[in-house]
Amino acid sequence: MSIDQxxxxxxxxxxRIAISDAEAAxxxxxxxxxxxxxxxxxEVDVTGVEPMTAVIPNTLRLRDDVVDADxxxxxxRRDDVLANAPAPQHGFFGVPKVIE
Amino acid sequence: xxxxxxxxxxxxxxxxRAGDFSxxxxxxxxxxxxxGAKALNAFIVExxxxxxxxxxxxxxxxAAGTLKPLSGVPIGMKDLFATNGVQTTAASHMLEGFVPRxxxxxxxxxxxxxxxxxxxxNLDQFAMGSSNETSYFGNVxxxxxxxxxxxxxxxxxxxxxxxxxxxAARLCPAATGTDTGGSIRQPAAFTGISGIKPTYGRCSxxxxxxxASSLDQAGPMARDVRDCAIMLENMAGFDPKDxxxxxxxxxxxxxxxxxxxxxxxxxxxxEYRLEGIDPDIDAMWDAGIAMLKDAGxxxxxxSLPHTKYALPAYYIIAPAEASSNxxxxxxxxxxxxxxxxxxxxxxMYAATRAxxxxxxxxxxxxxxxxxxxxGFYDAYYTQAQKVRTLIARDFDAAFGACDVILxxxxxxAAFGLGEKMADPLAMYLNDVFxxxxxxAGLPAMSVxxxxxxxxxxxxxxxxxxxFDEQGVLNxxxxxxxxxxxxxxxxxxx
Numbered sequence: 001m002s003i004d005q006x007x008x009x010x011x012x013x014x015x016r017i018a019i020s021d022a023e024a025a026x027x028x029x030x031x032x033x034x035x036x037x038x039x040x041x042x043e044v045d046v047t048g049v050e051p052m053t054a055v056i057p058n059t060l061r062l063r064d065d066v067v068d069a070d071x072x073x074x075x076x077r078r079d080d081v082l083a084n085a086p087a088p089q090h091g092f093f094g095v096p097k098v099i100e
Numbered sequence: 101x102x103x104x105x106x107x108x109x110x111x112x113x114x115x116x117r118a119g120d121f122s123x124x125x126x127x128x129x130x131x132x133x134x135x136g137a138k139a140l141n142a143f144i145v146e147x148x149x150x151x152x153x154x155x156x157x158x159x160x161x162x163a164a165g166t167l168k169p170l171s172g173v174p175i176g177m178k179d180l181f182a183t184n185g186v187q188t189t190a191a192s193h194m195l196e197g198f199v200p201r202x203x204x205x206x207x208x209x210x211x212x213x214x215x216x217x218x219x220x221x222n223l224d225q226f227a228m229g230s231s232n233e234t235s236y237f238g239n240v241x242x243x244x245x246x247x248x249x250x251x252x253x254x255x256x257x258x259x260x261x262x263x264x265x266x267x268a269a270r271l272c273p274a275a276t277g278t279d280t281g282g283s284i285r286q287p288a289a290f291t292g293i294s295g296i297k298p299t300y301g302r303c304s305x306x307x308x309x310x311x312a313s314s315l316d317q318a319g320p321m322a323r324d325v326r327d328c329a330i331m332l333e334n335m336a337g338f339d340p341k342d343x344x345x346x347x348x349x350x351x352x353x354x355x356x357x358x359x360x361x362x363x364x365x366x367x368x369x370x371e372y373r374l375e376g377i378d379p380d381i382d383a384m385w386d387a388g389i390a391m392l393k394d395a396g397x398x399x400x401x402x403s404l405p406h407t408k409y410a411l412p413a414y415y416i417i418a419p420a421e422a423s424s425n426x427x428x429x430x431x432x433x434x435x436x437x438x439x440x441x442x443x444x445x446x447x448m449y450a451a452t453r454a455x456x457x458x459x460x461x462x463x464x465x466x467x468x469x470x471x472x473x474x475g476f477y478d479a480y481y482t483q484a485q486k487v488r489t490l491i492a493r494d495f496d497a498a499f500g501a502c503d504v505i506l507x508x509x510x511x512x513a514a515f516g517l518g519e520k521m522a523d524p525l526a527m528y529l530n531d532v533f534x535x536x537x538x539x540a541g542l543p544a545m546s547v548x549x550x551x552x553x554x555x556x557x558x559x560x561x562x563x564x565x566x567f568d569e570q571g572v573l574n575x576x577x578x579x580x581x582x583x584x585x586x587x588x589x590x591x592x593x
Contacts, residue, residue, distance in 0.1 A: 003470070015423060015469040016430075016446070017462055018454035027466065033525055034467055038412040041483050044490065051485030052492065055314060055541030056300050056566055058344060072202055073341060080201040086437035093432050098445050 002032045104129040105270045109173050109327035112273060116158065116172035123155035123162075123172035127216055130174050133271045134218050139593040142256075142266040144179050144237050145187050146219040154216025161214070168214035170334055176266045176275035179220035180227055181207045181318075182307040186217075190309040191225045191235035194435045194456030204307025205339045206276060206318050213334040218272050221262030225458045226426065227283055227311045230530045231520065232261025234460040239517055242291055243269040243589035247555035254514040254556070257287025263321045264291040268589055274322035274331050278308060280315045281414050282510075282534025285546040288321055289509035289559025292548040292587060294576065295321035296328045299566050300541030301346035303332075304339030312421035313344075315414075315538050325547060325576045329353040332569065348567070356570055359578040362396035366575065367502030371407035372533060374511060380552040381508050388506055388549055388560045388579055395578035402498040402505065406490045410536040413491065415528060416471050416484035417539070422461075423468025429456060463524065492540040499565050504575045507533050509546040509559035537563045547576045548585040557587065 003011075005024045008031065012019045019027065068074030078091060087094035104126050107115065116123050131148040151174040158171035182188045182200035189195040203211070211217075225234040232240040232255060242256040242265055256265040260277035264287035267275055277284035279297035288295035296319050303318035310316065320331030333353055339345045368389060373382070389399055431437035431452030438451040457465065471480035498505065511532055520527045537544040543566070546559040560579055564572035 007470075008466070011466050011470050011473070013450075014473065015465050016427075016449040016453055017457065017465065018447075018450035019462075027463070030463060030524060031466060031470070034415065034463075035470070037525055038416055038480070038484075041409055041412050041416070041487055042479070044406070044409055044483075044487050046483065046486035046490070049486045049489050051482050052488040053485075054344070055492065055539070056344075056346065058301065058346065060343065061340070061347075063340060070341065077201075081433075083201050084198050084434035086431060086435070095432055096439060096443060096445055096448055 003035065004028065105133050107273065108323050109170070109273045109330055112173050113170060113330070116162065117167060119162070123158035124152060126172055127151040127155035127174050130218055130272055137269055137271050137593050140241050140243060140265050140269055141238050142222055142240050142262040142269070142271060143219040144189060144191065144222050147186060147217050151216035151218050154211070154214065158214055170210065170330070171214035173214065173274070174216040174218050174272060175210065176219060176221045176263060176272040177207055177217050178223055178260055178263050178276045178278060180223060180278050180309045181276060182309070183207055183217070183220065186220060188220065188309070189237070190227065191223045191237055192456065192458065192461070193236045194429050196236065196436065198435055202307065205304035205341065206308070206335045209337065210276070210334055221266055221275055223262055224259035226309065226422070226461050227259040227278055227280055228422070228460050228464055229258040230282070230286060230527050231255035231515070231517065232258040233517060233521055234458050236458060240265050241517070242514055243593065244291060244514060244556055245589070245592065252516045255290065255517055257290035257514065259283040260287045260321060264288055264293060267291070267293045267321055267323060269593070274320055274327055276318060276335070277321045278316060278318050279538065280311050281418060281538045282531040284319045284321055285534050285544060285559070285561060286510050286531060288546040289548070289557065290514040292557030292585065293321060293323055294325055294328050294545065294547045295319060296332060296545035296569065296572065297538070297543065298332060298336060298569050299346070299543045301344050302336040302569070304337070304342040304345050306339055306341040310425040312418040313425060314421060315418060325573055325580050326354060326357060328545065329357055329573050351570060353570055353573055357577055358574050359395055359581045361392060361575060361578050364397045364504070364571070365502040366392045366397045366399050367402035367498050367505045368399060369402050369404045369407065369498070369505060369507060371404050372507045378512050378552070380513070381511060381558060384550040384558045384560065385506070385508050391579050391582040392506060392575060394582060400502055402502055404494040404498055404536065406487065406494050407536055409487050410491050410539055411528060411532055413484040413487040414535045414539060415467070416480050417488065419464040419468035420472050420481050421468070423465045423472065426461070426465055429453060460524070488539050491536055495540045495542060503565070504571050505563040506575070507561050507563065509533060509561040513552045513554065513556035513558055533561060542566055543569045543572045545572050545576050547579050549579060549583045550585070551587055
């Protein structure tokens with residue numbers, strides 16, 4: 001199954017990456033090359049095979065229900081959280097005006 | 101006096117402990133080498149003051165009798181680990197200027213163990229690449245040159261190419277790496293050093309910039325097997341902040357090192373004998389088999405029937421996870437923001453991501469987005485995860501007949517910069533021997549084994565059972581003791 005430039009643009013839009021027409025054209029060939037190659041997986045008989053969910057068996061842990069149990073990942077760190085934000089405003093993340 | 105930068109981690113640790121030299125002398129010597137090696141472009145940020153501060157603490161600890169396991173040892177930190185107060189970029193424009201307010205678990209453990217940081221090491225952008233040519237901060241150059249009279253710049257491997265170059269060029273005695281589909285082992289092989297990817301879950305992923313979370317695993321790179329064991333002991337361990345962290349004690353791998361393989365069986369996977377492969381690779385592999393026999397091991401042929409499907413499965417699963425992980429780069433919370441005049445939120449996302457990601461990262465996000473999209477999810481992603489199950493089962497079955505597996509690390513020696521960049525598929529094929537162990541979460545290491553006819557290093561790979569890093573390290577040591585690899589790149593930088 002090969003993809004066309006319209007599909008490339010649709011994928012780019014889903015991935016929120018702006019691309020030019022020239023980039024879409026170049027990407028069409030590259031993506032088709034890679035997708036054509038991975039399609040050989042279709043020839044593997046996977047009847048009755050479960051998809052892998054965890055490479056190493058592990059149990060899902062629950063932490064104790066304690067506020068700020070780990071201060072590093074707890075609350076009260078607004079300034080740290082905002083320290084690298086490109087446009088913080090009034091103690092919040094800033095975004096362009098959104099009007100529906 | 102011994103040149104301090106020629107010492108291994110073990111020699112620095114023991115020499116410092118014995119009072120042969122001060123940690124500050126060691127840090128100054130490595131800082132000088134780092135400062136004098138700009139031509140290799142191994143570091144994105146240099147942190148000589150961090151190395152000196154840790155060295156002063158190490159010297160004080162020695163005087164006070166409170167030495168730590170790695171007191172006095174300066175190391176390089178791959179720029180994929182978040183370091184508190186020090187820029188962390190994943191070699192991307194997206195994170196240029198990002199200064200974390202927290203420390204990754206692995207780096208924190210190393211500082212707690214007494215290590216100092218010489219700097220943040222260059223890598224392929226978001227760890228996506230096999231040659232270190234996708235970094236926003238320029239290519240890393242291998243210190244090695246072909247002995248053909250030419251002067252071609254060679255790839256240090258990737259994605260941990262800054263780490264491999266820095267160790268091979270004696271800019272640091274050891275460094276951290278991360279391995280998603282070979283990113284520790286292949287660069288180690290290309291530069292004549294050692295590196296181990298432990299069992300998935302041994303090292304916490306907390307604070308490591310995420311690429312493909314079901315595959316990403318940190319590990320050490322160093323000059324020899326003992327150094328890898330020491331480093332890994334100080335990087336591994338349970339971390340409640342990582343949901344996939346293994347809640348197991350960290351073994352004393354160094355103390356149990358032994359190159360005596362009597363009673364052990366070594367599997368040779370017949371599917372790894374590739375048609376038309378470089379004869380030097382096959383010759384090195386055969387020599388490695390002889391070395392392990394000499395160490396007392398029994399050698400058996402094994403079959404890993406789904407080997408040829410490992411790479412295509414990887415190039416669905418890893419991009420799928422990457423497309424999801426990298427959705428976080430939105431121009432809002434941290435990193436780059438590109439807000440064109442009059443643009444709304446959606447346009448800002450698209451402009452930021454177009455500007456902040458390099459071509460290979462975009463390619464993988466696009467592939468991942470496509471294979472996860474409605475209508476294609478089952479045909480691509482679910483199928484790949486089923487094939488991944490089969491690949492893991494292949495290893496389970498093989499380990500019924502052997503304790504470790506021996507194979508080449510990469511299908512060739514280091515290639516020239518630019519030689520494979522035009523064709524993404526040719527680049528991906530470089531990880532053909534490394535990816536299967538990643539998909540199965542198994543510990544695997546590369547040790548230098550020989551030089552090829554061009555005078556470039558080649559690496560042998562040992563793959564072990566889950567949790568059996570000791571078996572991997574021991575087989576690696578058996579090869580190291582017999583290969584007698586002591587070649588190093590002649591200084592030209």
